[in-house]
Amino acid sequence: xxxxxxxxxxxxxxxxxxxxxxxxxxxxxxxxVDLEGSLAETAALVERHGHVVAVVPSxxxxxxxxxxxxxRAILESDRIALLDIDLPPLATALLVxxxxxxxxxxxxxxxxxxxxxxxxxxxxxxxxxxxVARLDRVPVGLGAHAKSWAPGALFAVMAHPAPxxxxxxxxxxxxxxxxxxxxxxxxxxxxxxxxWVTAELAPAWQVQGVLENPLPADSPTWWATPKLVExxxxxxxxxxxYQLVASVRREQCRWCGLxxxxxxxxxxxxxxxxTTTPPGASAYASPTASAAGP
Numbered sequence: 001x002x003x004x005x006x007x008x009x010x011x012x013x014x015x016x017x018x019x020x021x022x023x024x025x026x027x028x029x030x031x032x033v034d035l036e037g038s039l040a041e042t043a044a045l046v047e048r049h050g051h052v053v054a055v056v057p058s059x060x061x062x063x064x065x066x067x068x069x070x071x072r073a074i075l076e077s078d079r080i081a082l083l084d085i086d087l088p089p090l091a092t093a094l095l096v097x098x099x100x101x102x103x104x105x106x107x108x109x110x111x112x113x114x115x116x117x118x119x120x121x122x123x124x125x126x127x128x129x130x131x132v133a134r135l136d137r138v139p140v141g142l143g144a145h146a147k148s149w150a151p152g153a154l155f156a157v158m159a160h161p162a163p164x165x166x167x168x169x170x171x172x173x174x175x176x177x178x179x180x181x182x183x184x185x186x187x188x189x190x191x192x193x194x195x196w197v198t199a200e201l202a203p204a205w206q207v208q209g210v211l212e213n214p215l216p217a218d219s220p221t222w223w224a225t226p227k228l229v230e231x232x233x234x235x236x237x238x239x240x241x242y243q244l245v246a247s248v249r250r251e252q253c254r255w256c257g258l259x260x261x262x263x264x265x266x267x268x269x270x271x272x273x274x275t276t277t278p279p280g281a282s283a284y285a286s287p288t289a290s291a292a293g294p
Contacts, residue, residue, distance in 0.1 A: 002103035003112055004049035005096060008064055011216035012055065012093045014186075017236060021101050027054065030067045042071050046079050051109035053081045053099065053266070055116075057092050059218050078256045081113040081267040088137075088159050088223070089216035090188055091125035091232040101238045107245060110258030113266025115245045122244070123234045124179050124205075126158040127219075128168075130192050130227030137222065138163040154194065156201075157223075168196065178205030182240070183233040188215040190228040197231050207233060 006025040007013060013024050028041060045052050054068060072080045085092050098119050102112050132140045132155050158164040158176045166173055178201075185207040187197045202210050220226040235241055248261040255270035264271050 001049045003109045004045050004052045005099045005103060006045065006052050006054040007096055008054075008056075008060060008068075009216070009218070011089065011214075011218065012057075012096045014093045014097045014213060017097070017101070018238075020104050021097070022103060024096055024100055025052070027068075030063045035067070035070065038067055038071050039074060042080065043075060046075070046077055051079045051081070051113075051267075053083060053109070053113045053116075055092065055096055055099075056082050056084050057089070057218075058084070058086045059089070059222055078258075078267055079109070081109075083113060083116050083266060085116065085120070087120060087123065088125045088127070088230065088232070089219045090186060090213070090230045091123050091160060091234070093213075093216065094123060094186060094232050094234040095120055098234065098241055101241060102245065105238075105242055105245075108259045110253065110256075110260050110265065110267060111245065111250060114260040114262050114264065116266065117262055117264075118244065118248065119235075119241070121161065122179065122181070123160060123232060124158070124183070125160040125232040126156065126164075126176065127223050127231065128192065128194055128196055128229040129155045129157055129223060129225055131155075131225045132157065132165065134224035136224065138165055140165060154192075154196070156196075175201050175204040178207075179233055181235065182208050182237070184209040184211060184236040185231060185233045186211045186213055187229055187231040188213050188219065190215050190220060190230070191226045192229050194229055197229050201231065205233060209236070 002022060004025045006027050008027050010026055025045060056065060056068060068082055072082060099112060099116060102115060138157055138159055154168040156166050156168060156176055164176050185202050198210055219230050250259050250261055251272060253260050253265040253270055256265060256268040258265060258267055
């Protein structure tokens with residue numbers, strides 16, 4: 001069985017892009033299963049899949065995060081990775097799907113886990129908001145706060161890879177800069193009736209496809225308003241994802257012995273030794289399709 005990609009919310013289980021991509025494993029929440037049940041659930045996953053990579057978004061409730069770490073500590077297993085992900089909900093779901101795609105390739109569990117940081121670099125995530133008065137995930141100036149009270153005000157907000165906020169219709173407004181490589185744009189509607197994402201942002205970013213998904217339940221809290229259209233652009237092609245990960249030099253973790261890419265092990269979080277040179281900047285060049293495939 002391939003490495004299991006585990007999530008704590010069904011919202012992070014986007015439809016598979018092809019028949020080969022396995023679904024994620026949905027872990028039970030602490031309010032539904034006691035500690036003993038969580039231990040049995042996780043131990044069975046490790047037994048079946050060999051390794052489990054669990055995505056831990058920054059917005060998870062504290063009890064859920066504690067449960068994940070407690071289970072890993074009690075099982076004393078170096079085959080469970082807990083990946084801290086600081087992306088908006090829809091972008092996190094796209095990253096989860098990319099990790100699921102990689103599990104069918106010839107990458108080791110350690111490489112798959114540490115690839116999350118690399119893949120996140122290539123995700124452009126933002127939202128069209130009807131208000132930024134309570135937004136604290138992106139710097140908001142006093143002027144933008146004041147304009148939030150104006151009827152019909154709309155704001156194009158980028159959270160990743162760099163924070164950016166601009167009011168639609170303001171003098172000199174242009175869509176935020178997008179990816180310089182082929183992506184698909186995924187969006188999800190909240191309580192905001194606007195076609196700006198599909199009519200203006202998608203053409204400006206020259207995306208190869210546009211897909212709509214239901215809004216994740218945590219998105220209104222993350223963006224501090226239900227009046228939103230969340231969007232994220234990510235690389236959909238497994239061949240390109242494979243090329244990106246395969247192009248980075250692999251190292252061996254000095255603590256748990258697993259393979260890794262980048263400067264930190266995805267399973268035990270141990271950094272590379274100071275004398276080890278991290279992968280070069282070439283790993284973060286604009287990805288292009290390659291003849292080499294998974």
